[in-house]
Amino acid sequence: MRWVELAGGEHDIGTDDVDGYVADGEGPRRRVRLSAYAIAATAVSNAEFAAFVRATRHVTEAERIGHSHVFWLQVDEAVRRRVRHVPRGLPWWLPIEFACWQRPEGAGSTIIGRPGHPVVHVSWHDAQAYCDWAGLRLPTEAEWEVAARGGLQGRRFPWGDDEARLATHCNVWRGEFPSHPAPGWRPGPMPVDSLPPNGHGLHHATGNVWQWCADWFSPRYHLDTDAQDPLQQQPSGRRSLRGGSFLCHASYCHRYRVAARNGNAPDSTSSNCGFRVAR
Secondary structure, three states: OEEEEEOOEEEOOOOOOOOOOOOHHHOOEEEEEEEEEEEEEOEHHHHHHHHHHHHHHOOOOHHHHOOOEEHHHHHOOOHHHHHHOOOOOOOOOEEEOOOOOOOOOOOOOOOOOOOOOOOOOHHHHHHHHHHHOOOEEOOOOOOOOOHHHHHOOOHHHHHHHOHHHHHHHHHOOEEEEOOOOOOOOOOOOOOOOOOOOOOOOOOOOOOEEEEEEEOOOOOHHHHHHOOOOOOOOOOOOOEEEOOOOOOOOOOOOOOOOOOOOOEEEEOOOOOOOOEEEEO
């Protein structure tokens, strides 16, 4: 695992940008102080997670439940026809039987040939179990954001403000969401180091897969947490996620910006959610 060492100091996080989702609590922009830390240059890969499973015999929550959510264009039409219960308001998310980290698209799929892809279908609890085994931890939201910014204060993306560079620096939705991908692009994760790193050396700081963080999710994050090493410790029923995924698009989910935030139940799993570790 490759590490990015970041010195302690003061940093700006959050945003007052009009593109921000107010309900998510993306702002106000503020100055925080972080102690020195290290963060992985990439998300945890299938190969790295497999080593953990071999050593511990860990069974993920998706495996115990017997299904996980997969974006509809990641499975073939015959599989889609067999799905009977689709989440209300989110018809592109299909609960696929047997989908899990080893079988990302359900029965018959495999991670063979994808050792360098980010592990997906892992819950917050699964990510925490990996950290406990490896002697690591999940990054706090503040640590994640400072690392993702790559040394660029107040910018929208890890490379700056130029959205035209999405095609070469970020794996997000291309085409018309959710039914018409651009020719030559297929919805799904890319290998963890397949696109250029940001100024700190992080690959896929945004896009590709959502990344679990240590915090509980709260829209009041920037109002309630300390200026020194902020961490939202008040339970809310949801854990924080950062970075967006290959399903983000400006017309639907513009959360591939570094200040964007999201949250989900700590036992939730899907084909666009993984994690990155810190120490």
